[in-house]
Amino acid sequence: MVLKALTANHAVAEAAKLARVKVVSAYPITPQTTIVEKLAEMIEKGEMEAKMVRVESEHSALAATLGAAAAGARAFTATSSHGLLYMHEVLWWTSGARVPVVMAVVTRAIGPPWNIHVEHSDVMDQRDTGWIIGVAQENQEAFDLTLQAFRISEDPRVYLPMIVSLDAFILSHTVAPVDVPSQQEVDAWLPSRRQPYVISPETNVVMGNIADDADYYMMRYSINAAMEAAKKVVEEVDEEYGKAFGRRYGGLVECYNCDDADYIMVLMGSWAGDAKKASDLLREKGYRVGVMRVRFVRPWPREVVQEKLSNRKGVIVFDRSISFGSAGQLFTDVAASLYGSTSIRGVVAGLGGVDVRPEDFMNEVTDFVSHVEEFGRVYEPLRWHLPPKYAKSLAEEVSA
Amino acid sequence: MSGTAAVVEKPKTYWVAPISYPAPASSGKTGLWRTERPVIHLEKCVKCLYCWLYCPEDTILRREDDYVYVDYDYCKGCGICAAVCPTNAIDMVPEGGES
Structure with a gap:
């Protein structure tokens, strides 16, 4: 080596x-x-x-x-x-x-x-x-x-x-x-x-x-x-x-902490490392959370997504891009593959390189979990994880 | 050995090739597209072969004695032959009238 x-x-x-x-x-x-x-x-x-x-x-x-x-x-x-x-x-x-x-x-x-x-x-x-x-x-x-x-x-x-x-x-x-x-x-x-x-x-x-x-x-x-x-x-x-x-990655997707997970984060690229860290930290707090890292966007791993995600309490998809007027592109593919079999939320974050840290993933997941527990089945295509600089001012504007 | 000349191997999935081979009349008799046809007056021809050289469709045909004639099945009537002819030996005649 x-x-x-x-x-x-x-x-x-x-x-x-x-x-x-x-x-x-x-x-x-x-x-x-x-x-x-x-x-x-x-x-x-x-x-x-x-x-x-x-x-x-x-x-x-x-x-x-x-x-x-x-x-x-x-x-x-x-x-x-x-x-x-x-x-x-x-x-x-x-x-x-x-x-x-x-x-x-x-x-x-x-x-x-x-x-x-x-x-x-x-x-x-x-x-x-x-x-x-x-x-x-x-x-x-x-x-x-x-x-x-x-x-x-x-x-x-x-x-x-x-x-x-x-x-x-x-x-x-x-x-x-x-x-x-x-x-x-x-x-x-x-x-x-x-x-x-x-x-x-x-x-x-x-x-x-x-x-x-x-x-x-x-x-x-x-x-x-x-x-x-x-x-x-x-x-x-x-x-x-x-x-x-000597290196295998899991093929079309990589699953981390997924086996017993109630909730799974889905995303792709380098920030999957931060999501995995968030998954570890959430488990310390009693949340059973896993990560599915999409390795291949095309061909879309429909079968694996269905198999690994269908029977969870909820799936939260993080997109670092958006199809304007629709939602994050990973979200739309995941949602189409699951056809309503579980609660799902799409989060758009990190556009233009805005830093997304493990704490950000943890906050999004705990918010999603409480939402699912409160309302049962949830379908939320687009939630904006705003940059810290804007998050407070927009929250004030919306509540005003 | 990796990276040397490619091996041609047929695909293993269902396959319709996006390829073709040059052949006459693969688009039908394109002479039907013509609105004007070139008429060559051999008495003015000096056998310079400019028309034969410039024809984009290879429809000016060359005889053994270097006089030329037109393959009207495929000539689209673009008029380049008439434009390059140094002795004005080629007229462009509208189609649809008498011959």
Whole structure:
């Protein structure tokens, strides 16, 4: 075991290098991350045998990545916030092409007003594009998930692109020990790239030509079938990764303190660490509370959510993003999966990187518990966990 | 060996490929889209082959003696051949009238 002190950005770059990525394409200025900066450095120093394609926008960055991948290269890119939104059209092109691609997304708030801190709005905006979306809690997991992403994306049951999502600053710029396996170990674990077709002058293949309406429909059907198949592949890859490198995360979701829990917090990303701490502290006070950390937003782990959450006294979902006019996006998926079988509350918190501490989770959970105990079955899609600076003034305004 | 050339393997789930192969008439006889047709007056033609070179649809056909003629099944009537012809040997004639 070799432990290196790495930011999550550099950990992801190490993983891309060990996966023997052959083409990296990126637009080099903000909101680009140090992932691509590190990869450029590795390529320049000759530590990594790959081509860096510098383009004029994120839209082109993903398009060039798709082109390289369609031509048969293991290709990679990374972006964040506005860069990801600018790529949005090409996300559809990539999944529609059924070409395996891996992209790291450092999740950041979207302007205006300008804010570069952690929020999940950028990645949640891509839920419907046909990309698999995996979310890391820690630097080590960002590394592991990146390696796993190549195996998941290039599995012939899947053949869909995958986003590895990691929280801005809390992970991306924070140094933590990361166990980095050797090149030989990674080569033994990660097979050669597989893909459904290769575009080259010899193969004469055209991708994306006009299609009959019914053919188009069935291509959408087949993307969804691949998403469903990906659920099993994710679990398998998690298990095989565990055998090879000693770390398993639980597949589509990670459950913490769940077995005997009356109430379960559901959330994703780095703040799951604070929620786990809150769960421990609440147990000391006699509340049996667990945490379900969503590791994959897509494919949505409907079956696991139903199995693990249906028979609880209540489920409280924390979203670090909101679908304006509806509720938090995780909430809507959890609520749809549970179809009224238990009490549920959605909390939107931590937007724009507002700090959410274990005490905040504890206060939200105890408030929810008392609410459920008082009223019985509860369905509350949207509760705002306001920043401390505003919480008092708004409470006064509402009561006035 | 990881990361070398990709292996092409058919998907294992239900699959409709978003791919196609170039073939004539995959969109039908596109000559039907034409509103004006190019008519070549061979007596003015100097065999420069500009029209053959510039035609975006590859519908100016070249004979062995380097005179040219039009494949009206697929010519969409864009008029580029008439525009590039240095001797004005190509007229664009509205469709629907007499030949």
